[in-house]
Amino acid sequence: MTEAVIRVEELAVRFGTSPPIFRHVSFEVRRGEVFIILGGSGCGKSTLLKAMIGLIEPAHGDITLLGERLAEATGDARRALLRRLGVMWQSGALFGSMTLAENVEVPLEEHTALPAEARAAVARAKLGLVGLGDAAAKLPSEISGGMAKRAGIARAMALDPPILFLDEPSAGLDPITSAGLDKLIVDIARGTGTTFVVVTHELQSILAIGDRCIMLDKAAHGMIAEGDPRKLREESTHPTVRAFFRREAA
Numbered sequence: 001m002t003e004a005v006i007r008v009e010e011l012a013v014r015f016g017t018s019p020p021i022f023r024h025v026s027f028e029v030r031r032g033e034v035f036i037i038l039g040g041s042g043c044g045k046s047t048l049l050k051a052m053i054g055l056i057e058p059a060h061g062d063i064t065l066l067g068e069r070l071a072e073a074t075g076d077a078r079r080a081l082l083r084r085l086g087v088m089w090q091s092g093a094l095f096g097s098m099t100l101a102e103n104v105e106v107p108l109e110e111h112t113a114l115p116a117e118a119r120a121a122v123a124r125a126k127l128g129l130v131g132l133g134d135a136a137a138k139l140p141s142e143i144s145g146g147m148a149k150r151a152g153i154a155r156a157m158a159l160d161p162p163i164l165f166l167d168e169p170s171a172g173l174d175p176i177t178s179a180g181l182d183k184l185i186v187d188i189a190r191g192t193g194t195t196f197v198v199v200t201h202e203l204q205s206i207l208a209i210g211d212r213c214i215m216l217d218k219a220a221h222g223m224i225a226e227g228d229p230r231k232l233r234e235e236s237t238h239p240t241v242r243a244f245f246r247r248e249a250a
């Protein structure tokens with residue numbers, strides 16, 4: 001079995017004194033796979049993603065990223081670890097006054113000592129990788145929603161992260177554009193060995209790109225399924241899981 005690049009053990013997150021959003025959440029993400037976090041609205045998908053990248057302190061449990069326990073990584077070590085994660089937020093808009101190439105260069109300016117020419121070369125390469133080689137000089141206002149998502153992925157990949165987190169990448173896209181983005185994600189995962197953690201509730205995407213998934217559930221305050229989404233669709237006997245994968249009423 002491929003090595004785990006993320007290990008989440010007995011994770012619980014709560015806000016203030018309210019009951020935990022979820023608890024007893026445990027799973028592993030393996031190198032090079034496309035791993036999906038799914039579940040209905042408000043079940044805690046984004047919260048889990050934020051905990052996995054160190055933006056939310058868990059109430060309980062452990063997260064190990066690339067072999068390092070997040071809770072034990074402090075100061076420079078923590079910053080270095082978190083820099084190895086690429087993130088594209090659903091609302092992760094591009095900077096409107098910058099070209100796509102300049103957008104991709106932002107993390108390089110912030111986190112590397114690369115000279116301008118080298119930054120430009122990296123930006124060109126990343127935009128080429130997502131199929132936007134010809135659009136480097138365009139402004140975000142001049143491109144479609146699907147192109148903006150691709151540019152967001154290029155920017156998230158600027159520092160060559162071994163793990164890329166995508167929050168609802170196909171939100172707001174039409175089905176054909178969304179299918180194109182799905183193909184890009186799989187191509188990058190298979191072609192570069194990048195691990196993807198994708199938050200989505202688009203069933204078609206999940207079945208098309210997900211190697212494995214977990215399903216969170218609001219009522220259960222935790223995970224109700226884990227595994228290959230195609231198998232879950234065929235085999236799960238959990239009413240909520242079946243309802244989701246078969247589009248039935250629970």
Ligand SMILES: Nc1ncnc2c1ncn2[C@@H]1O[C@H](COP(=O)(O)OP(=O)(O)OP(=O)(O)O)[C@@H](O)[C@H]1O
Nearest residue numbers: 015016021039040041042043044045046047048201
């Ligand atoms: N900073 C916060 N403070 C208090 N409550 C929060 C905070 N962030 C999220 N929540 C609550 O946690 C729950 C889970 O939210 P989260 O955004 O993680 O859900 P989600 O599964 O990503 O939902 P959606 O699919 O609608 O985006 C919600 O009830 C939300 O109101």
